[in-house]
Amino acid sequence: MTTPAADYDVVIMGGAFSGAAAAMLLKRDHPDMRVLIVERTVHFDRKVGESTSEVAGCFLTRVLHQSSHLSAKHYQKHGLRMWFCKTPEDSVDDLTEIGPRFQSRLATFQLDRSILDEHLLQEACDFGCELLRPATIKLITLSESEAPHTLEIMPQEGQMRTITTRWLIDASGKAALLAKKLGIHHSIGDEHPTSSVWCRFRNVNDLDSFKSRKMFPKLATEAKCIRTTATNHLMGRGWWCWIIPLSDGSFSAGVTWDRRLYTLPEGPSLVTRLQAHLVSHPVGRLMFENAIPDADDTFYYKNLGYHAEYIAGNRWVMVGDAAGFMDPLYSQGLDFCGYTVFAASELVRKNLAGEDTQMITDYLNTAYPRSYRTWFEALYKDKYTYLGDAELMHAAFLMDLATYFLGPVRGVYTNPALEWTLMPYDGPVGAFFGRFMAFYNRRLVCIAQERVRKGIYGRKNHGHFLAPRMSMSPDTSAGRLLFDGIMVWLKAEFSTWMAPAPAKDAIPMTEKPVEA
Known part of the structure; x- marks a missing residue:
């Protein structure tokens, strides 16, 4: 049976960071690919995150090759x-x-995200992508067979357009068009409000x-x-x-x-x-x-945190914030954008080349929610309980960053062809570190609660300059900083439990207890 022809090979819903990056990765290596970007805004607005961490910095400079633009139009972060x-x-x-x-x-x-997003979108267009802007997607009809997907799009000026496409990439950000349409969009507001x-x-x-x-x-x-x-x-x-x-x-x-x-x-x-x-x-x-x-x-x-139950299906895939967002504390939102964009681009490219990509789809649908949960429990679950205690955050700062450099940062710099197609903290080693991080995070929460009870929360919030003994690097030297963080953690455990208990009812608990 002949597959019906489609107007486009790929339609990307959203032209900001993730959508423009996906378009660039597809079009620059495959100039004959027909790529349409649909962007609803006339101008991009501000984002909750305007700072990158090292993984996103690697993606911007070594995958998207934006060093010149970043040096000229944005600040180097120190x-x-x-x-x-x-x-x-x-x-x-x-x-x-x-x-x-x-x-x-x-x-x-x-980053000034509005400037960066406009630049990336323009570069995608320079590679030959077609842009429809401003325009609103009114209806998405996903195909369950080999037939193309169908979209009804209303430009701000003009008539309703009906287009068909072989592949659909959802880069709609927090609007999460596909996840909400499919009923697989989940907030984590109950446990991370x-x-x-x-x-x-x-x-x-x-x-x-x-x-x-x-x-x-x-x-x-x-x-x-x-x-x-x-x-x-x-x-x-x-x-x-x-x-x-x-x-x-x-x-x-x-x-x-x-x-x-x-x-x-x-x-x-x-x-x-x-x-x-x-x-x-x-x-x-x-x-x-x-x-x-x-x-x-x-x-x-x-309720900043949310995620999709799964992120890929029959010739559709979600990238960036359309797949999920967690917390802006460590500026890692663009990390997940980089991972999902690269993996999605590889999936689309291979499928359009005629390869069987079911294994890739199955991997993404299990690895993404697993990675999301690992990061959340390791870094953010109930962390706000101890954010105001300098000693406990010193321990977390050293351990969180050391494990980040030993894992995701080292991976994307030393083996990018593989690491960008995987989800972070995936695999046996990543799972081990994720469990370790989740454990010390729970312990720091418990220490903070005990310090509140004893009236010693924030006892080192004066008079200390707590600097890592060396710069963070994507090599095994981060192991020494991990050791330093463990030592700070263990000392905090000992000193907290040795501190005298307060008089009865002197310092009431002001937060809900969190299980260890």
Whole structure:
């Protein structure tokens, strides 16, 4: 039986990072492939994540080859820094800081996502992809046979179009068109009830300014690197804030919180509440006391975490945020975008070349949810319980990053042809590390709860500069940092359980207990 002809080989729903990247990977190596990108917006908006980690940095520079654009239009990121205080009135000179002493070794970036997304989409078009923008997909009819899929698309100007395609890639982001259509979209809000609000600010006083260093001389002592171009996190029990510099001189600042543990200050608007929260932390007050927010550039999300039950089917596949999102703490959202885009592109390419790709589809449908769950339990489940304790976060910082560099980072740099087609922390070794990480995460949660009960939570939030003894690298040297993190963890275990118990009912628990 002859397969009916299709208008396109591939239609990609969504033209931002994941959609444009998938289009580039397909079209640049197969110029005869007919690729249509359907993008609903006239201009791309802001994203909750504007920072990359090392895996996404590798994907951008070594897979998409965007080094020149990133160097010219975005900031090089110099690590992750965390700031802890005991009271809002503390001096910045007294705060505990976690972060590197020197600049980062591997390429990571502070992104203006609207600029990057527009650039990638234009590059996809330069490779020969067709773009329909702005346009809304009104109806998706998936084929269960070898017949093409059918889409009804309404351009902003013009008549409804009905098109057919051999393959459909869902890069619709949080809209998650296919997952919702198929009823396989699941929130993790019950076990990870996070919310986030963020905004752009101008007139921000950065941490490397003359004013900052004159007011707080210790800012010029311990760290030898530039703090401003790092991702600076303000930390508290149940919440954290990000502060990210952007190339136009503005700063992206936001707060993410666990609704079981924290509530934003009251106020007449979201941006007012956000700024009130920022200045309640000494570093936030130093930077944002006189900052000017762009009230029209304020965004809010509730229940950030979600995922699809499976991500591929009969000639369709989901990529990036259309497949799932977890938590912005470690800036790893674009990591999963890179993995899913590369794997999906390989799946589509091989299928259109006539290969049997059922094994790849089956792998993605088991590996993606398994990897998602591994990362969530290892890194984020109930983590907000101990975010405000510098000693516990020091242990997590070292162990989380060391296992990340030993696993995903080392993999994509040393064996990219294989690693990009797999899901992170998959396989026996990845599963072992995932279980280990989930175990120490649960222990740190329990220690934090005990510290709250005993009144010693955040006891090292003053007077410490906690820097890794070496720079993070994708080699076995990260094992030494893993050892350091384990030592900090074990010392925290011992000191917490040796601390005297408080008087009865002196310090009530203010959070729901979490099982070990």
